[in-house]
Amino acid sequence: MNSFFQELRGRFGGLIRSFHSDQAGAISILLSGSDVRPIAGFLRAEYGARLVTVFAEDRVEPEGLFYNYYVFEQRPNPQFLILQVPIPADDRRFPSLAEDLPNVNWQEREIQDWFGLEAAGHPNPRRVALHDNWPDVHPLCKDFPIDQVLPPFEGEQHVYRPTLGEGVFQIPVGPVHAGIIEPGHFNFALAGEPILYLQLRMFYTHKGTEKLFERLPIRRAVFLAESISGDSSFSHAVAFCQAIEGAAGIEIPARAAVMRTVMLELERIYNHTADIGAIATDVGFVVANMHAARLREMIVALNEELTGNRLLRGMASVGGVRRDWDSAQIRAIRRALEIFEKEFRDLIALIASSDSTRDRLERTGILSVEKARALGVVGVAGRASGVDLDVRRDHPYAAYRGVELRVPVYDAGDVWHRMQVRSDEVHESVRIVGAALDTLPSGPWCAPPQPIPGGRCAMSAVEGWRGEIIHWVRTGPGESLERCKIKDPSLNNWPALVEAVEGNIIADFPVINKSFNLSYSGTDR
Secondary structure, eight states, X not given: OHHHHHHHHHHHGGGEEEEEEEETTEEEEEESSSOOHHHXXXXXXXXXXXXXXXXXXXXXXXXXXXXXXXXXXXXXXXXXXXXXXXXXXXXXXXXXXXXXXXXXXXXXXXXXXXXXXXXXXXXXXXXXXXXXXXXXXXXXXXXXXXXXXXXXXXXXXXOOXXXXXXXXXXXXXXXXXXXXXOXXXXXXXXXXXXXXXXXXXXXXXXXXXXHHGGGSOHHHHHHHHHTSSGGGHHHHHHHHHHHHHHHHTOOOOHHHHHHHHHHHHHHHHHHHHHHHHHHHHHTTOHHHHHHHHHHHHHHHHHHHHHHSSTTOTTOEETTEESSOOOHHHHHXXXXXXXXXXXXXXXXXXXXXXXXXHHHHHTTSSOOOHHHHHHTTOOHHHHHHTTXXXXXXXXXXXXXXXXXXXXXXXXXXXXXXXXXXXXXXXXXXXXXXXXXHXXXXXXXXXXXXXXXXXXXXXXXXXXXXXXXXXXXXXXXXXXXXXXXXXXXXXXXXXXXXXXXXXXXXXXXXXXXXXXXXXXXXXXXXX
């Protein structure tokens, strides 16, 4: 680490103020100015670093500064590099990276909306998290009270780019949809049936989650983490708990680590199975969807037997898990997965035997390898488009360090291969659960309660079933939080849907959209 710091100092001189490492696998580097472009370019060119996330923090009261944090993943031996960039409160501009790194487009615009900073040179600086008719407020600044009542909103929520050209017309879909999904607006431009382009508008149900974290005691905040995205409740809860454990120096018991691993994989299994069925039903193969729904029910019923909740809520805890399993519950896991795996193989064989289904899914909704990498796509969508990333392998947590993990990666980037990644991962998850249970040790399932000191920062990464989840925290006095940053994988992947639908017919949009299956709630937060 010292040699790396000296190399940076040699190249960038006074721009590099200091560095420290508060947790394994992460280095924090404090810069002396707001222009991160030179060092960002160096990290990408010399170390093949990937920009994971960008976010801001209000430190005006204690330091007279805002900070931007740029989290890079250094390869080929992955570790996180966190660049801490000061921005004076009296000059709230910072140079944008979005022109060279499209994956930070929305994230820099979120910083503008939430904190009132300006991403100078951003190619599209319009609001993204706050809609156009919001008043001029910045809700994540410390001087914005969460209970503030805003005046009635007036004007249009969002003005879309006009559709031009003879025979070109618009089809608006949403924001309210014919189902139980949350709101998002899709505005298509078409020439006949082919889609020329798609404009997205999200953030219709923003819950102010990151602000709410600042009002809750840390141990109660675990339940808020579970609400970020309902079908990823355990993944987000574990990501939050790991960040707190990193800040407080809490080491969880070995039994808790294995139990967390099992439940993370059960969450992956039931969601992937449901998605495979939903993709089938969007091309009219309803019988396959019924089989998938029955298999999903088998897993969520098992979840309830293990935790008391079908979606694994109420089980994660700072320091481990909230309750232990007895021998009968462990036998139930093995028995359920033995039956599940056989019937899941039959489901995949049924889908693969349908020529009409393959015809609808192959070469549909292609996301190229180049576009996937430029947009920073993660998770299932990334691995179907040649992006070989998996936090479980690259930054092991829970009990994954002791698990041999096979990560399925394809480069076709179509709906069929996004479904194939899901199928491969379900088989791998069943194997991981079996291997984890074989090594389940006896002993405590939660570390003894201990104080969580204030003024500590830590970051956590979890491979949720959709992809990479990031939580970053700064602890405050009295076991409170001063900042909790959340990045759901959907924030990365929504812009990729725009690229994947281009040139496809409008009738294929539902199945393309389902093959990504992104979270409105996780994006909106």
